[in-house]
Amino acid sequence: MAINGYEVCDGIKWIDVLNPSQAEMQELSDQYHLNNHTVRDCMQPEHLPKYELVDDVHFLILRFYSKDPDRPIATIQELTNKIAIFYTEKFIITIHKAEAPFLSEVRTKYIDKKKCDSVTDILVKIIWNDLESFDDPVSRLSEKLDSYESEVMLKKTSPDLTQELYIIKHEASVSHKVLMLMQEPINHIEPKRGDKSAVQDMQDQYLKMLTLYSQVLDDVNNLMNLYMSLSAKRTNDVMRILTVFSVFFMPLTFIVGVYGMNFKFMPELNWRLGYPMVMIFMAIVTIIIYFWFKRKRWL
Amino acid sequence: MAINGYEVCDGIKWIDVLNPSQAEMQELSDQYHLNNHTVRDCMQPEHLPKYELVDDVHFLILRFYSKDPDRPIATIQELTNKIAIFYTEKFIITIHKAEAPFLSEVRTKYIDKKKCDSVTDILVKIIWNDLESFDDPVSRLSEKLDSYESEVMLKKTSPDLTQELYIIKHEASVSHKVLMLMQEPINHIEPKRGDKSAVQDMQDQYLKMLTLYSQVLDDVNNLMNLYMSLSAKRTNDVMRILTVFSVFFMPLTFIVGVYGMNFKFMPELNWRLGYPMVMIFMAIVTIIIYFWFKRKRWL
Amino acid sequence: MAINGYEVCDGIKWIDVLNPSQAEMQELSDQYHLNNHTVRDCMQPEHLPKYELVDDVHFLILRFYSKDPDRPIATIQELTNKIAIFYTEKFIITIHKAEAPFLSEVRTKYIDKKKCDSVTDILVKIIWNDLESFDDPVSRLSEKLDSYESEVMLKKTSPDLTQELYIIKHEASVSHKVLMLMQEPINHIEPKRGDKSAVQDMQDQYLKMLTLYSQVLDDVNNLMNLYMSLSAKRTNDVMRILTVFSVFFMPLTFIVGVYGMNFKFMPELNWRLGYPMVMIFMAIVTIIIYFWFKRKRWL
Amino acid sequence: MAINGYEVCDGIKWIDVLNPSQAEMQELSDQYHLNNHTVRDCMQPEHLPKYELVDDVHFLILRFYSKDPDRPIATIQELTNKIAIFYTEKFIITIHKAEAPFLSEVRTKYIDKKKCDSVTDILVKIIWNDLESFDDPVSRLSEKLDSYESEVMLKKTSPDLTQELYIIKHEASVSHKVLMLMQEPINHIEPKRGDKSAVQDMQDQYLKMLTLYSQVLDDVNNLMNLYMSLSAKRTNDVMRILTVFSVFFMPLTFIVGVYGMNFKFMPELNWRLGYPMVMIFMAIVTIIIYFWFKRKRWL
Amino acid sequence: MAINGYEVCDGIKWIDVLNPSQAEMQELSDQYHLNNHTVRDCMQPEHLPKYELVDDVHFLILRFYSKDPDRPIATIQELTNKIAIFYTEKFIITIHKAEAPFLSEVRTKYIDKKKCDSVTDILVKIIWNDLESFDDPVSRLSEKLDSYESEVMLKKTSPDLTQELYIIKHEASVSHKVLMLMQEPINHIEPKRGDKSAVQDMQDQYLKMLTLYSQVLDDVNNLMNLYMSLSAKRTNDVMRILTVFSVFFMPLTFIVGVYGMNFKFMPELNWRLGYPMVMIFMAIVTIIIYFWFKRKRWL
């Protein structure tokens, strides 16, 4: 365990706890009068976002983006990590099993510079930065999509992007779901006196993330559909070429086959003009087929 | 019938009834002043989840996961079993036709160890464990999906997973629907004094199950779409190879057919260089087709 | 017209009217002070479900399942029939153009046995049995679907079920819509004193029907998708076999065509080992193609 | 402009204005104290349905079905026309640029026969008849769909209905959207004293139209899907026949090609039984392929 | 920076600020007592629409259509620009990084002509004209769609519109999303005394834009589906022609191949009538196949 205490301002403390043991957590819980049930929740790394108010202590669980690099197709738990927060007007405790890099940023930018003067203040900063952890990943997804998009739009033959699109969609879908689940805890933060705008800022950040992911989801779905359409169109083209060649050559090959038969009595074979006449006949057949295709607008 | 009574704490009783007959149920109903309509409901094994408050007795029907192994594609009734619960502040009665393994777990873990001290307490444990019965099945579905996913992503040719995905989707869809129907009875549980957090725990469990099933549904739909795309792409590849071969060989086969005709007067046949000239001509045709395909980016 | 009056209990009457004429309806309307607009509505056989309270008379229109056997693909009006109900605390009037078999059941089971003692009582029984008229049809649809499902899952080649699935979907969709439209009138039934549980029973019945139809709709959609997938897969298999055969035989047929040409000066034709050498060459071509397919995992 | 005034009943006037000029509208507006903004709205033929209450004058815009016959694929503005209505308790003014045939019907059936005795009365009749203008078109769409449906269900080969279905879907979709937009103005009509049932009648009419269009939309979507399925199935059948023929004839054609080669030293050609032996060998190949197809259940 | 002040009417000022620097913005903020958080928001060009009321100053962010011509497939930020608005009853400040052409229009049409007499008045005009910026683009999309639609409906072979439809759908989808996000700030405008109708006008404009874009989205989806259907149908036709030709010519080519074999002992070759008999036999085969196709309704 690593436990750190910061003085936010007069009489207000922020306790940041990294990967506590059961016993350490019990101790902390006794000291701050935390409810047993919520303490148990805060120890489960796979817990989904939630909000609860017990015995005048607010308790919320959030998740931040922290992708397991070994799992390209991740579940909610593999893509995001849990952070549990207890707070009253006097203290705020953050508990997380894995490192949460955005917390040190909050400390540097706001605590060290003495820019915070209430628990809501620091809470809002933490949530804003938690949400910010989803920003780079969604930009990365969006840029990948844009490059695939232009590849599909410009080139005649594109490499197969089906699996790549699937991976993007999966990550966007899982992140979108996590953000949807964070709506409830976020909506429970009540602004007090002067921090209405800071709370609003954090909610703007939330809406922005949701919109970005929803835009990626829309775009990946549309691109998948375009991809399917183009693929169907290409099959169509391939088939048409096959059919055109077959329709031209099958009658001709049959005709030359007829005069390749070894019957003793085939009068045409002995005609002086047999060979040129057959050639002319085949040319006529070819021309008829050509105009038939022309009328069908295949050529 | 098997009827068991447990002392939860002072003056609070839990009656667990397994597969009662009509007469036995009547007796119980007389003893605890249960309403006739609700008693009739609690005897129907196929009843859907519901909540009702009659004559100050709360009545709810839940369903727990208990798959009939003979039916891979199960209905709500084949996938889940009913448990009916009557409760007031003084007693709780659970009635079920089939064995409900999670009830004995509740007894061992909470009743025997005297950890419960109100009806809501025990009720919440029962519901939590009822919901828990859906946890292993959804993990199993999820793991199957993950293994199919990596099979599809890695191998060139995959075995046909269409039917397997269909079965997974069907079970996830039915379980998801049962859970949706359980929302109403679960939302009717009102926390009292000290058990707010326990009720919240149970609702977290509910949200977790719903999220897990919804994630399986999303994933199976996405994987089905990926599967369809890859299958369309493969048809495309097959068609292209067929067409490429046909376009190369049909003209050549026609040309050799021409010189296989038995006309007496075919000057080329007597040319010294007839054979090599035809071979060169065919090589030229082949090269032209090759560059045509090259320009079309098919080769 | 057929008009029947039943004594529900002291001072409460149920008037059941079958296919009244305009004049007869007018008479009834005068006697019971029914509003003109509602009387006009109750005469329209195609009217959709609705609820209205005019001049202290409750008026509702329901529809019950009564399929026109000549129309496999039926509209709301061809699949269901209208029943109009007027009621106050003192009387209940049911009006229907076609026979409503479930009404005689209500009479036999509840009126004749004196089991009803209020208008809400009898009203709830009528609605319950109206909804029950949708139960056998949905079971029949569900069973058909189950048999199609196992056919698709087990057999290699299945008969074409597309049209059958379409007919099932259509009927389920129309019934589901009728049930959705009946939600409003059903929600307007207010329980009084002792019949809260009877009303709840009827609402359970409603939810059950809705769930059953929604399950059929989900299942038929899934099965249609499975069907499409399997059909696409089968096209794929067919194409692959065609392509494999073509790729093997087109080069070989070309080679034998070459040595079928009648040029005078083809040195190979006079070689002693010409024939076996060509045969060996073709074997080599075949083996190369075989390994190419092997590497592509098509064989 | 054509302006007509009708006496609805004592002291209540209905002014019907056809295609007024800006100046004429100004005059009317001065006389009845109409708000400038609403007057500007009522002059825009493309305005969407809306409701507004300004200075105690109710203002609503509706649209009625009036298809431009030159545009089979119409927008909201090409499919429907605007009618603007101003009303207080004392007068009602209807303004429309194009002829609204249903207004003369309202006049004949209700005003001339003195059947109306309040502004709400006449307003409700106008809306009812406006909605009625959508009834014949939706029946026409529905009948067309039914005939296409039976064509698809019965015949082996159907003519191409894709474009026809598209046109039906488009019109149903646009009408459905117009009706959805009319929900707000329609819900703002408040019944007074005795006209509650008339208002309800008009709302039934609204629900009926919405249901009819939604049924057409459902049906056309289902039929389109069925159409796609059948088309995919037919491609499948075509492919299978092509493949079966190719697989039978490609090996045979190769074999006869082998013995069509002109090598000097081909011992088989000189065997007495060479010809019948090859024929028997080809028969055996055919039988093997036949059983292979049989096992694959393609024959 | 360019800063312009206009006198709206007695004591009411409109300050329009183009591309302010951080310092300039700070100055303005001090002068009008603007909240720091909102000032920071108003400087972010990529901010999404929002509404906020801080310290009695209303703050809203809107976006107007201003497409980056270099990006055919644009994100929200590339398709639209931000405009931030602060207002109280005494002043209104508009801040935008890029030129907003509709603002000069508002000035010319309303301010210069002294048509405004309250802040709400001028605010409503600005929003109306902001929304109007989406009108020409949606008409352009709609017209393009109409021309593609008639191309698809009329011509036999159409050029490939897949990518064009994708681009239209993308822009419509992004604009629709921006408009959806503007719903919240627009709904926060509260009409005062006499400007209820002006506010309603602006909301009509909003609904109109939303409906237009939603119509484009519906139409483009339908057209994409039609396109897919027609493409599938065309593949079907191509396949059928290929199959018909193959089925006719493969047996015939085999037969002539048989009599092209060079066996010494083939009695038929020496028959006088061998050749005509084979020709007649092939004619019979052709006729049989013809009737088989006839029965299958392929010809």
Ligand SMILES: [Mg+2]
């Ligand atoms: Mg997903």
Ligand SMILES: [Mg+2]
């Ligand atoms: Mg998701």
Ligand SMILES: [Mg+2]
């Ligand atoms: Mg979105």
Ligand SMILES: [Mg+2]
């Ligand atoms: Mg979206």
Ligand SMILES: [Mg+2]
């Ligand atoms: Mg989205």
Ligand SMILES: [Mg+2]
């Ligand atoms: Mg987008």
Ligand SMILES: [Mg+2]
């Ligand atoms: Mg879809």
Ligand SMILES: [Mg+2]
């Ligand atoms: Mg299902």
Ligand SMILES: [Mg+2]
């Ligand atoms: Mg479901």
Ligand SMILES: [Mg+2]
């Ligand atoms: Mg979900």
Ligand SMILES: [Mg+2]
């Ligand atoms: Mg989901």
Ligand SMILES: [Mg+2]
């Ligand atoms: Mg879901």
Ligand SMILES: [Mg+2]
């Ligand atoms: Mg997922």
Ligand SMILES: [Mg+2]
């Ligand atoms: Mg339907």
Ligand SMILES: [Mg+2]
């Ligand atoms: Mg339906």
Ligand SMILES: [Mg+2]
């Ligand atoms: Mg459902």
